[in-house]
């Protein structure tokens with residue numbers, strides 16, 4: 001059996017899967033946690049990757065490896081390849097003003113959509129570079145190369161010989177704000193608009209193009225952003241909308257043509273197969289439920305039981321989940337809110353239900369935004385840590401008004417990276433046909449009134465103090 005490995009270096013943890021290259025069957029796996037915070041030194045990702053590889057029994061018998069990772073994080077390297085400062089992550093909102101400045105300077109949202117398929121918000125790398133230029137000019141000047149979390153880990157696995165050996169892929173490059181999915185070229189003028197000068201950028205490999213090798217001789221794939229990785233790991237096709245409830249909430253779909261949304265809600269990313277990946281991301285997803293478990297002093301399993309014990313609509317209680325500000329809608333300084341609290345609804349069950357419903361209402365808006373661009377929504381595939389919750393599965397089906405397909409619990413980003421590694425080994429126009437088994441469909445009675453209530457209160461939140 002030929003073995004391949006896939007990595008998911010996500011916001012909260014690093015996961016490694018080792019799979020049979022031909023069938024995709026999981027052979028072994030491991031994981032390790034990442035530190036908290038929206039600013040993290042990349043060395044922590046490297047340490048977690050080493051720990052996860054050890055937990056997975058090592059990679060000595062693996063022929064190819066690919067790395068999927070959280071998108072957009074700004075990794076700045078100096079001319080010697082040293083990290084200039086801790087990386088600013090996708091969920092760090094300090095560059096919100098930089099995003100507004102950049103939109104203005106290029107001539108408005110349409111100019112950005114035309115150039116790179118997205119309208120800048122604080123998440124995208126180009127805005128973080130502008131923040132660096134404005135707030136840490138010495139660090140900006142020292143920056144000789146910029147890459148993303150997955151690019152940096154691929155480079156480290158290759159031995160990090162020189163800046164010229166940095167590689168990336170279309171999927172992750174499309175989240176920078178200085179690479180065009182439509183032309184497949186960097187927009188160095190936009191990089192310079194952000195950072196103030198030109199730097200080395202990773203070479204963009206094709207979807208199954210081999211990168212460098214590890215010192216042990218395993219071939220490295222291009223890797224990709226975590227959402228493109230998940231779509232590849234799930235084998236998503238037209239009509240599927242992947243909804244991921246991890247640290248971020250995401251709704252995305254595979255498309256044959258580049259997509260642009262001047263409202264900025266949908267980012268017109270590229271995917272990991274040579275196609276495109278219109279995507280909406282929210283900042284508030286699984287951690288809203290983590291917060292609810294803390295407020296109620298219960299476990300996730302207990303939160304799920306509580307939420308399902310309360311009536312749909314939580315007796316009119318609606319929770320707006322902007323606990324970390326929000327990206328879609330673009331409200332970096334917003335806070336969360338609980339509306340409609342009454343004596344008779346002041347129970348743990350009502351609060352649990354309102355937390356799950358509010359978080360999913362944000363994602364239902366995301367699915368609507370993807371649909372509004374003409375993307376067919378025939379099947380919802382639910383993944384991410386919070387998909388382990390029965391309440392999330394039931395309430396997602398009810399709030400979205402659609403059946404929800406939940407694959408068996410697994411690491412689908414890491415699986416997608418492993419599938420890419422297998423594709424690099426096998427060659428050919430399409431990735432190897434890895435069958436997805438064990439998916440279960442959940443159908444609940446639709447509750448459109450929950451979304452109506454949410455829509456009536458979602459703009460009523462206080463700014464961050």
Ligand SMILES: Nc1ncnc2c1ncn2[C@@H]1O[C@H](COP(=O)(O)OP(=O)(O)O)[C@@H](O)[C@H]1O
Nearest residue numbers: 010011012013246247286300384385386388389
């Ligand atoms: N049974 C569960 N119910 C709800 N949330 C859960 C459950 N298990 C894990 N989670 C949450 O899922 C999140 C991690 O999901 P994951 O998709 O791995 O995140 P990321 O990829 O962003 O690091 C954590 O916030 C964790 O608390």
Ligand SMILES: O=C(CO)[C@@H](O)[C@H](O)COP(=O)(O)O
Nearest residue numbers: 010011070071090246247248
């Ligand atoms: O910013 C985005 C997508 O645009 C996020 O989806 C990040 O890619 C982080 O993902 P997770 O760690 O939550 O999986």
